[in-house]
Each structure stands twice: as structure tokens, then as C-alpha cells.
Amino acid sequence: MSRSPIVGGNWKMNLSLGEAEALASEVRHRLGSYPGAQTLIFPPFPYLQAVAGRLGDSPIGLGAQDLWYEGKGAFTGAVSAAMLVSVGCKWVLIGHSERRHVFGESDEIIAKKLRAALHAGLKPVLCVGETLLERQAGQTFAVCGRQLRTALQGLQRSELEHLVVAYEPVWAIGTGLVASPEQAQEVHADIRDRVGDILGMDFAAKLRIQYGGSVKSSTAAGLMTKPDVDGLLVGGASLLAEEFAAIVRAK
Numbered sequence: 001m002s003r004s005p006i007v008g009g010n011w012k013m014n015l016s017l018g019e020a021e022a023l024a025s026e027v028r029h030r031l032g033s034y035p036g037a038q039t040l041i042f043p044p045f046p047y048l049q050a051v052a053g054r055l056g057d058s059p060i061g062l063g064a065q066d067l068w069y070e071g072k073g074a075f076t077g078a079v080s081a082a083m084l085v086s087v088g089c090k091w092v093l094i095g096h097s098e099r100r101h102v103f104g105e106s107d108e109i110i111a112k113k114l115r116a117a118l119h120a121g122l123k124p125v126l127c128v129g130e131t132l133l134e135r136q137a138g139q140t141f142a143v144c145g146r147q148l149r150t151a152l153q154g155l156q157r158s159e160l161e162h163l164v165v166a167y168e169p170v171w172a173i174g175t176g177l178v179a180s181p182e183q184a185q186e187v188h189a190d191i192r193d194r195v196g197d198i199l200g201m202d203f204a205a206k207l208r209i210q211y212g213g214s215v216k217s218s219t220a221a222g223l224m225t226k227p228d229v230d231g232l233l234v235g236g237a238s239l240l241a242e243e244f245a246a247i248v249r250a251k
């Protein structure tokens with residue numbers, strides 16, 4: 001089964017407004033007509049509308065790094081799914097490891113966020129991954145499986161048509177320690193099997209699974225040669241347009 005590659009750039013909490021606008025324009029210039037992979041970018045909340053303007057009608061997908069699951073009300077500092085849609089977002093990261101581990105969000109909160117995204121018509125990139133301690137304890141598959149199961153429980157296949165899963169081992173994010181293509185492949189294959197158990201093998205065969213964690217242009221192609229690695233989610237390296245473009249074009 002061939003799945004079209006999808007590569008995202010997570011800008012995290014970086015850049016000024018002017019730098020974000022310039023980076024968006026540069027990414028559009030380099031990748032806006034590249035047919036080989038779907039490109040997504042995830043700027044900080046305050047820059048979303050300005051970046052949407054820079055992306056214009058290009059096929060580059062605009063996403064947010066997070067949302068809160070309530071619709072509106074007394075949730076100081078939070079941003080709803082409908083707000084994201086209203087400023088031009090089509091995509092959203094759900095359960096990024098920094099939300100889970102820096103902000104302490106549980107599997108249950110992340111499951112609610114996934115539902116809120118789907119309800120608003122946002123396309124979710126659901127992030128899962130184990131810590132170093134969990135890997136060393138041989139729990140990688142179990143942890144990713146639990147995160148997936150809790151997030152997907154009770155959802156119908158028809159609601160998840162645009163779901164993308166990102167395998168992002170916590171020990172590889174922002175550390176320079178990229179997983180080997182073999183390490184990524186074995187977890188991706190297991191994720192696909194587990195999604196197959198929950199939603200059916202035909203659904204799982206079409207699911208795109210990204211790898212994320214210290215990807216650079218020098219490691220992107222090796223990861224993308226693996227049969228269950230359908231794309232990449234890139235943090236630090238997505239802040240440099242030339243490097244990000246080289247990663248997107250790596251396959």
C-alpha cells in the first residue's frame with residue numbers, strides 16, 4: 001500500500017512575528033509547488049493568522065501546536081478548536097510530548113482534545129511516544145499502545161479519515177538523539193498493527209505515521225526508506241527554511 005508522504009514543521013515557542021512571517025514566505029517559496037510530499041507548518045498561536053496570509057492559496061497546510069477541548073468560557077490562556085479554524089488552521093498537533101511531559105497532560109485530556117479537534121473539522125496529528133526510562137524498561141510498545149487506545153477509544157473510522165499519527169520518542173525530541181531507521185520502523189509497524197486492532201486493518205493500511213525526534217536533512221532519507229515511515233515531524237530543523245525544505249524533499 002503506498003501512502004503519500006507528509007512532513008510537518010513544529011516551530012514550538014520560537015520566533016518573532018516578523019521572523020515567523022519571513023519563514024512562512026520562504027517555506028512557501030521553496031515547497032509551495034513541490035508535489036512529492038504534503039507539507040505542514042505549526043507556528044505559535046499569535047502568528048497563525050499572519051502566517052495564513054503568507055501561505056495564501058498554496059497547498060502548505062497550516063496547523064496549531066495545541067488546543068483546549070472546551071468550546072468557550074472561563075479557561076484563561078486557552079485556545080479552542082473553533083478559534084483555530086477561524087484564523088485559517090486546518091491541522092492541529094494533539095498530545096505532543098511537551099504537552100504530555102512539560103505540561104503534565106494525561107492520556108484522558110489528550111483524548112478530549114482529539115475529539116474537540118475532530119468536532120471542529122480540524123485534521124489531527126496525534127503524537128505518541130515513550131520516555132527513555134520506559135524504553136529501557138522494555139515498555140515502548142505498551143506505552144504507545146496505551147496512548148493510542150485511550151485517544152481512539154469510541155471514535156468511528158468515518159471521524160478519523162484525516163488522522164495522522166506521529167511516533168515521537170521523548171528521548172529523541174530536541175536531544176540530537178535521532179532514532180535509527182530500524183528503531184522507528186519497528187515501532188511504526190507496531191502502531192499500525194494496534195490501530196488495525198482498534199479500527200480495522202484496511203484503515204490502518206492507509207494511516208500515515210510520521211517519525212519525529214531530532215530529524216535533520218542528513219537523517220531524513222534513511223528514515224523515509226522504511227516501509228511504515230510515511231513522513232516526519234520536525235522541530236528545531238524546521239526553523240531553517242533551507243534545512244526544512246531538504247527534509248521535505250528527502251524521500
Ligand code: PEP
Pocket residue numbers: 010012168172173174175176212213214215233234235236237
Ligand atoms: C517536535 O517538536 O515534534 C520535534 C520532533 O522536535 P525536534 O525535531 O527538535 O526533536
